[in-house]
């Protein structure tokens with residue numbers, strides 16, 4: 001059956017990079033008979049401009065009926081012209097929560113072709129190949145009470161609540177251990193158990209799930225500050241890193257420095273499987289909307305294109321096609337294709353469109 | 367008047383590195399007539415072993431009567447033989463809070479001599495010279511409610527509260543702006559205002575303090591995840607970074623990768639000045655107790671020694687002497703002095719003691 005892919009270009013550079021990811025997926029529809037139907041829907045600022053709502057009912061209906069979302073980027077802080085209620089409705093966070101896509105996969109792989117462009121020495125990053133399983137639907141992003149209150153004496157106080165239940169931790173841990181079995185069988189669980197009780201529960205539950213169900217996988221616990229350091233010192237030591245929503249946000253950006261640009265990095269957010277083994281899925285490059293370069297046609301589309309590869313792997317369940325696309329990206333880079341964010345001084349710089357052309361040429365050739 | 371320095375060697379490698387910092391400060395007492403009296407006191411595991419309390423009354427009395435603390439390291443998670451109540455009493459966090467040392471300075475400077483040892487390319491880190499002002503006495507480290515609760519249905523839930531008042535934010539911001547005026551006049555304030563209300567208040571208050579009192583200083587706001595990335599991509603773009611307790615913990619470790627080892631990094635935690643302009647102060651290397659190498663005499667004492675330099679600057683108020691010590695550390699490194707954590711393969715490795723000897727030799731020579 002044809003898979004319905006709901007395309008939400010979103011804000012800033014979202015539309016430009018998403019167009020290229022769609023073009024690449026079209027290649028797979030045409031040349032590899034991958035059964036995808038992609039339909040664009042309004043979301044975020046664009047929806048607001050057109051219909052005075054950030055999440056039109058039609059978009060939401062399409063999401064609920066569809067098999068996966070291919071997402072571009074969302075604005076957030078710069079959307080001050082959108083009223084708060086609408087902002088919340090349109091926000092990525094609401095979508096993550098409503099779809100219950102608790103497992104956020106963020107793979108980071110050192111690209112040999114980008115060794116020169118990387119801020120790191122080649123000896124530091126060569127061979128780095130790690131993946132975050134970031135818990136995406138709980139923690140301080142969603143905890144209540146939250147807000148800014150004014151106390152009787154006039155003091156203003158900002159409050160957020162960091163909370164995790166054992167079930168929320170266990171399902172993230174289980175996902176990480178299962179994923180590790182398909183990789184190098186090693187999980188690093190990251191918390192601040194020395195300071196936060198929620199971190200102590202995190203550590204306990206991960207250890208329990210490990211002992212009860214995955215004794216064959218190697219588990220280490222690491223404090224979040226140490227993990228930030230080790231991602232810079234020795235990223236090759238990691239395989240699967242499982243951590244909470246906030247630590248996952250920061251630490252995956254630490255790791256983002258490995259190739260020198262967030263523009264390279266894809267992600268998938270997945271729910272638990274239903275009775276047929278199908279997961280709800282939200283695919284998005286981890287870069288933001290980058291309003292400073294929006295509309296110029298210079299953004300790096302590889303994060304979006306590699307997110308499309310994750311869609312081939314997790315929604316279409318065609319790992320060989322996902323591998324094919326990842327290999328095409330690597331070979332475009334090997335052949336010297338560079339957008340501005342990953343170019344060295346003096347290197348020829350491609351537009352967003354031309355970079356995608358290079359990937360498609362590699363697909364045609366491969 | 368002679369300044370009373372309360373020396374708390376603490377756990378793990380704390381005693382080894384603190385001994386060397388004391389030896390270096392003794393050099394300043396002897397050769398530069400710096401008026402310091404240093405007295406060791408029991409704290410942490412050592413106090414527990416000797417007196418069945420992690421924070422003996424005598425130690426606390428000495429701290430309250432003294433002018434500053436020179437701290438080694440504390441164990442935390444590995445102190446499972448100490449009952450929780452005692453652990454809390456002995457903990458670094460309690461001391462930080464009780465002394466109200468809200469401003470945690472964590473300078474990070476690329477050492478040219480360590481360019482080879484750094485995981486980064488020289489072009490990335492050359493010239494990096496930044497300092498964190500990490501808020502140290504509020505936020506999720508101290509917020510209540512906190513704990514692990516069991517709900518009626520058996521669910522366990524871990525909770526911590528991230529909270530900041532406007533006054534807590536304002537004093538950290540003020541400290542950062544004042545510090546920036548003595549440096550390159552640039553402050554980056556870091557939060558997650560796009561997700562957390564406490565971060566929105568943080569951003570508001572920092573902007574208000576800036577507009578009202580420090581319009582001459584350049585201020586930029588940055589999201590914490592982006593800061594993690596930029597510390598890896600372009601650390602030279604930062605001067606003063608002001609942020610909350612938890613982000614400061616992670617981000618300063620990100621920056622710790624610049625020289626390849628946390629062993630190099632000092633810190634000072636300072637209170638507001640009293641009527642005489644004196645601040646309570648807690649100096650400590652930012653590395654932890656490193657139980658795996660404790661007692662071997664191989665730990666890097668430079669973090670502790672550079673913390674002693676911060677003591678010369680902030681408690682003794684002798685910036686020229688602080689500069690002298692920092693220059694001696696740089697010249698020992700220039701001359702090739704290396705502990706194991708910063709040595710390249712094939713380089714001669716010094717013991718903790720010999721590294722301090724190299725610094726003292728540089729002081730003698732200088």
Ligand SMILES: CC(C)[C@H](C(=O)O)[C@@H](O)C(=O)O
Nearest residue numbers: 076092249286288560561591
């Ligand atoms: C845009 C923002 C809400 C989001 C987050 O903090 O999760 C982004 O940084 C990410 O990592 O996907």
Ligand SMILES: CC(C)[C@H](C(=O)O)[C@@H](O)C(=O)O
Nearest residue numbers: 194195225442458615652654
């Ligand atoms: C030991 C631990 C409680 C402490 C912290 O998290 O603040 C340490 O990591 C630090 O940065 O000083």
